[in-house]
Amino acid sequence: MASGQLSRAEALACAGCRHACHVMLYSDTKTQLFGKIPIKHIILMQMRFDGLLGFPGGLVNPAEETLEGGLGRELLEELGVAIPVSIEDHVDSCYAPESSRLITHFYVKKMEEEQIREVERAAASTATDHGQEVLGMVRVPLYVTKGGGGLSSFLSHSFIGNARSQLVDAVLRFNLVDPEELHKVLVCSLKTHAHT
Ligand code: APR
Ligand code: MG
Ligand code: MG
DSSP states (O other), X not given: OOTTEEOHHHHHHOTTOEEEEEEEEEEEOOOEETTTEEOOEEEEEEEETTSOEEOSEEEEOTTTSOHHHHXXXXXXXXXXXXXXXXXXXXXXXXXXXXXXXXXXXXXXXXXXXXXXXXXHHHHTTTOTTBTTTEEEEEEOOOSBOTTSOXXXXXXXXXXXXXXXXXXXXXXXXXXXXXXXXXXXXXXXHHHHHHTO
């Protein structure tokens, strides 16, 4: 286990800690950008009310609900559809960078492309949080365009908490981008950050 990470049991045993659960929903796709760049996977993130990018989910109260039950409740509010997330989808738990009293639990769930499209439609229409806590769903560009745009530009945006590293780690862990390509992208975005 990497430093700063906790097992699910350790996390739940923390007295006085608050808990937040977020999920990366993704699917495979055969879609091609401009009819020639394979997209391969659709990953959903969201533009939050605070202008930062993050994953859907939110604060959960383990005294009243399970972590996964609370995450399901948050997903219904933010996405407008019931998405069952189970303990098998749990990837890791760690202290939030901004507070040692907040533990963030991260989940990854693979869906069918049509289910992802359904989430996008509901999030933009029937979801109670639409236009308020959630300003819109965004897909993560997992490719690199000729001019160097795509994933490196996306990673140069501002993210809530540890959402950026959750994204990078999950993309690697679930093999959604070629590791060498991702390495190049990360070096490139480091250089961009160094100049700003
Ligand atoms: N994505 C989103 N938030 C994350 C992430 C992530 N990957 N990782 C950590 N967090 C942290 C954020 O710092 C955030 O404050 O988890 C906290 C709770 O997550 P939210 O999704 O913001 O919580 P939610 O329950 O949906 O919103 C409730 O919390 O942020 C406040 O006042 C805000 O009204 C909002 C309330
Ligand atoms: Mg919420
Ligand atoms: Mg939220």
